Amino acid sequence: MNSSPDFVPEIAVIGHPNEGKSSVLSTLAEDDSVRISSFPGETTVCRGYPVRIDGREVLRFTDTPGFQHPSRLLSLLSRGEGLSEQRLHDLLAQVGADPELREDYELLQPVARGAGLIFVADGSRPLRSVDTMEMEVLRLLNRPRMAVLNCKGENTRHLESWRDELNKHFNLVRLFNAHQASYRERIELLRALGAIDQGWQGVISEVVRAFETDWAMRLQEVATHIIEMLRTTLTHSITISWKPPASEESVKNKLFTRFTTDIGDLERETQEKIRALFKHNIFNYRLPPHSILREELFSTRTWQLLGLGRRQLATVGGLGGAAAGAVFDVAALGHSLGAFTALGGAIGGISGWLTPERLPRAALLGMEISATKMQMGPVRDISLLFVLLNRALLFTRHTSNWAHGRRDYPTAEDASPQTSDSTATSSFSTSQLRICRDYFTALQKDDPGKLHTTEQAMHNLMFTELSAITMDSGGNNG
Ligand SMILES: Nc1nc2c(ncn2[C@@H]2O[C@H](COP(=O)(O)OP(=O)(O)OP(=O)(O)O)[C@@H](O)[C@H]2O)c(=O)[nH]1
Ligand SMILES: [Mg+2]
Structure with missing residues (x-):
């Protein structure tokens, strides 16, 4: 193995056609290009996928076509003893001269360059003799290698026979699912690669460290984006002048539409930034059908599921401070927004779950009306902070857990009912709620000194939450 400081390890993903080689590579390299x-033979030439961190290439994965004639390769390799570089060179020349072996020749190129190998097999189907031949070819090629069982189906009956056979040809065998692997599982597989060859340990450890640092930086950036969105949204206000003959109702509607559109646009921009941080550039997956994120930001269901629950609302209210008077304004949502008839059922329906005595309160969105002007914002109700926070955290969970190799859309069968229990803030402790309350109060008071310290505390809280939701062992259904 090359020990130069500029050395970039190459790992070729290799195996039978249609087993999920390209999918495993896509997930490992976080590359959705x-x-x-679903048709065998999609990959016909080798292609390298560099993994760059801070612009520096730290690792290179190579996708390869599937074996076409492993029995012929095996018979060529089985002749003679040992595999010197000269013999490998001669063997490649022989394979290259035969047009029938074009793809086999192609897949041997990274082997000739000394790449480490990941053999990918679908452990949900029965083992066949051709699989054993492919394993034997790799064993005779004598390159650092490991095997990955990527189960395309649910069937686990064949796993044991796969493991037994793989163990005969590979020192390392791991389960890795190209469709479901989380960040943690990717890191674990990379770490395992370090063990395939003595010389690889150091360089792979460095790569793993770079991956971990990069992930932490991403989470810091996500936290920054979320806080920027909160700050802008919670201090946002718009004013429109108003004079007869325009009716108060029509001006209110206009104001409300503009205000909520601004906030919705900002939320979408933030989501795009988060998506880009997790390198989902091309494949634009849809959110699962049951996802609350498919709901409008200002819809009854969103506020019911993602706002503060009654108990937490009472906790925040009990903390006192400037926000305390306003926190119960969530109860006024149906009432204050119900006035905006243009929204029809979307907001109006919320009054259904409110008790009458809680209804009449100051306008949720900080509505001011004078003889000539109407102003909406800054928001007076802390509930919006929690709704936005929960939506941002849910979005990050979806995006960061979506394996790059997975290209199918979630279907209705994946659906499970979403309850407020699954929101991040439903498990917030009183001290975490206090951090949110303090931040909200500082924003409302426009106090730069307080804003700085409370925003820092909020940032730390976000980072902790983001670490928890992106480091769990996967799951794409959020
Ligand atoms: N359900 C499921 N399907 C998978 C998984 N991995 C791959 N597939 C599917 O299997 C099919 C083949 O995947 P590819 O990654 O293109 O396989 P390949 O080995 O690169 O195929 P060739 O390039 O043709 O040799 C695609 O339809 C994938 O979506 C998996 O973990 N789960
Ligand atoms: Mg492929």
């Missing part, structure tokens, strides 16, 4: 197809 890798071509994947």
